[in-house]
Amino acid sequence: MIQVAGRPVSPDSVMDFGRIERLIIQQMHDSAEWFSYFSINELRFEVNMRKTIMESANEMNTSQVTFTIFEEARCNPAYWTLTNTGGFLLRPDVEPSDAILDIYGNSSLYAFECATAIIIIYYQAILKSIGQSQFNAFFQNIYLYSWHTDPDLELQILYSDQFLPGDVVYFNNPDFHPDTPWYRGENAVVLSDGTFFGHGFGIMTAEEMIEFLNSQRFPGSVQPAYLDTLITRISPTTLQKLLSLQSGRNVYKQLKGVIHHNLCSISSIQYQFYLNIY
Template sequence: MIQLAGVPFQQSSMWPIGGVEDIIVQRMNETPVVYSYDSIEELIFEVTLRKNIIASARMMNEGNARFETFEKSRCNPQYWQLTRIGGFRLKPNVPPSEAIEDIFENSSMYAFECATAKIIIYYHAVLNSLGKYVFNRLFQNLYLYSWHFDPDLGIHTVETNYFLPGDVVYFDNPDFNPDTSWWRGENAVVLEDGTYFGHGIGIETAQQIIVHLNRRRKPGGYRSAYLKNSAARLDFKHLAKLSVLTRSYPTYKPRHFVIRHNKSSISFKQYVFYLYKVYTQMHS
């Protein structure tokens, strides 16, 4: 359910009936989870950003960016430097907004694995929600590699089986074939119509994605792929506050280490585990 300033929020006529926003709000109200907001503007921001995540996922699906492992990743050299480990580093003096938009506008020049695809979708959706001025001030040092993310995105794991459109979920393939290790799992954006977008698979139902993964099991493997009960979500409230960023806002911030693991298609939770290990080692 949705609470607005501590009071239950009922479906209103703010959004077209049957539209993406209306469906998102319905899903929120149908779950036993309480989604609490301080203001209607905060709720509108999250619903709009979730809608933009869905739109960005569908746009990527309609484009020509290929799924590839880190070793075979490629990008447009006008905007990005391809690093030795298969990451994309923003070139100096390139506006971050233009570089992100180019991935969708010149998609045939790009190839990346599925975790990187989800980060790209998130950045593109945030750009369309915050606008170019705020986005370019916040994300001046973009680096795309696996689940590496800027702290202002605030991506975090939510343990739940109540998924909302715009969440990123993970289909685990416990008996994946090590010869095709990129099928260890699939990161997928939850869409509004009950389907999911996975880079390299496309838009399919949960069962169809599970069938895809089961076909890539190792010889003798018998454990079925399955949808994990967790979701990766942006920090919508933090981003809502940044949407009214003033010129005096300090844009310097501590940045996460890039965890070089060379494993395609890992979950966000797995990446955070690697990140946690590095920070633990540094402070032990």
């Protein structure tokens, strides 16, 4: 269900949207979840963000970035400092937008795991949505490591068996083989045709994702891989802030703590758990 300024909105009332946008709106309308906005511009901004998230996922799929563990992570030293934990720290002498775009433009120089890939996709989608100038104002201290984000990029984590294009879901493989712990799961972007993009996997159906993860279980395993009900999104608060361009550029931003867990392919809720206990 969609509500704008206190009134329900039907897909027929937003015909000025494109095909992909209308598909997203139709699924939002049909969902049991309640989507409420102060204005049609807020709705338009979120729908466009979902579209750009899918575009960024598709661009990563066709790029030459590779999947690897934190110990073997790689980045372009012209834009990033590779930390000893496998994170990418933005160099102070480069623009944040240029550094994010370089991941796609010089993709063969980069290797990272799938949670980091999702955050990169989010940053590029935001960059496409608000432009380079505003992006550089918001995100001056980017550090890419697992699910870590800038304070101006908050995530929403929820559980539902209904997901939308542009959502991030998690394929869980609890009985992963100890020799290949990076197959403990896969973070994947939901695409508009019902397939999923997961870094290191490519674009697959849910059945194909699960089939591959099942092939990576330890001998004698009785717990098959499955698509979890966990959903991760850019939070509504972040979307509102980005839409209104309320940048924290001229005010002090307290940077978030980082948990260097050294575990590839963990879910957003697992990272949140680590943040809460450490």
